[in-house]
Amino acid sequence: MAAGATVSLRRWLRRQLRQATPLRERLEAAVENDDPAEARRVLALLPFSDAQRRHVSGLIDEWERSRAGR
Numbered sequence: 806m807a808a809g810a811t812v813s814l815r816r817w818l819r820r821q822l823r824q825a826t827p828l829r830e831r832l833e834a835a836v837e838n839d840d841p842a843e844a845r846r847v848l849a850l851l852p853f854s855d856a857q858r859r860h861v862s863g864l865i866d867e868w869e870r871s872r873a874g875r
Contacts, residue, residue: 814844814864821857841869 814836822829828847835843844865848858 814861814868817861817864821853821861822851836868839872841865841872844868 815833818829818832818836822832828851831847832844832851835841835847845862848861848865853861
Protein backbone atom coordinates (compact mmCIF):
# COMPACT_ATOMS: atom_id res chain seq x y z
CA MET A 806 0.00 0.00 0.00
CA ALA A 807 1.27 3.47 -0.81
CA ALA A 808 2.67 5.17 2.27
CA GLY A 809 0.34 8.18 1.97
CA ALA A 810 -2.78 6.04 1.69
CA THR A 811 -1.66 3.90 4.63
CA VAL A 812 -1.13 6.92 6.84
CA SER A 813 -4.47 8.46 5.83
CA LEU A 814 -6.43 5.30 6.52
CA ARG A 815 -4.75 4.63 9.87
CA ARG A 816 -5.22 8.21 11.04
CA TRP A 817 -8.86 8.20 10.03
CA LEU A 818 -9.49 4.90 11.79
CA ARG A 819 -7.90 6.11 15.01
CA ARG A 820 -9.89 9.35 14.98
CA GLN A 821 -13.19 7.59 14.31
CA LEU A 822 -12.60 4.54 16.49
CA ARG A 823 -11.03 6.00 19.60
CA GLN A 824 -11.45 2.81 21.61
CA ALA A 825 -9.19 -0.11 20.69
CA THR A 826 -11.96 -2.60 19.92
CA PRO A 827 -11.57 -5.99 18.24
CA LEU A 828 -13.09 -4.58 15.03
CA ARG A 829 -10.68 -1.64 14.99
CA GLU A 830 -7.84 -4.06 15.56
CA ARG A 831 -9.09 -6.23 12.66
CA LEU A 832 -9.17 -3.16 10.42
CA GLU A 833 -5.68 -2.14 11.43
CA ALA A 834 -4.47 -5.70 10.84
CA ALA A 835 -6.07 -5.67 7.38
CA VAL A 836 -4.16 -2.48 6.57
CA GLU A 837 -0.93 -3.90 7.97
CA ASN A 838 -1.37 -7.13 5.99
CA ASP A 839 -2.32 -5.32 2.76
CA ASP A 840 -5.79 -6.90 2.66
CA PRO A 841 -8.40 -4.42 1.37
CA ALA A 842 -11.04 -7.15 1.02
CA GLU A 843 -10.85 -7.85 4.77
CA ALA A 844 -10.98 -4.12 5.47
CA ARG A 845 -14.23 -3.88 3.47
CA ARG A 846 -15.71 -6.86 5.35
CA VAL A 847 -14.93 -5.25 8.70
CA LEU A 848 -16.16 -1.85 7.50
CA ALA A 849 -19.57 -3.40 6.82
CA LEU A 850 -19.80 -4.39 10.51
CA LEU A 851 -19.03 -0.96 11.96
CA PRO A 852 -21.72 1.55 12.96
CA PHE A 853 -20.49 4.37 10.72
CA SER A 854 -22.68 7.07 9.23
CA ASP A 855 -23.17 7.07 5.47
CA ALA A 856 -20.66 9.92 5.14
CA GLN A 857 -18.05 8.06 7.22
CA ARG A 858 -18.62 4.87 5.26
CA ARG A 859 -18.20 6.71 1.93
CA HIS A 860 -15.01 8.37 3.16
CA VAL A 861 -13.32 5.19 4.37
CA SER A 862 -14.54 3.34 1.29
CA GLY A 863 -12.83 6.00 -0.81
CA LEU A 864 -9.60 5.49 1.15
CA ILE A 865 -9.83 1.74 0.52
CA ASP A 866 -10.50 2.42 -3.19
CA GLU A 867 -7.30 4.50 -3.28
CA TRP A 868 -5.46 1.67 -1.56
CA GLU A 869 -6.70 -0.84 -4.15
CA ARG A 870 -5.68 1.45 -7.02
CA SER A 871 -2.19 1.79 -5.55
CA ARG A 872 -1.93 -2.02 -5.34
CA ALA A 873 -2.98 -2.39 -8.97
CA GLY A 874 -0.25 0.03 -10.06
CA ARG A 875 2.57 -2.07 -8.63
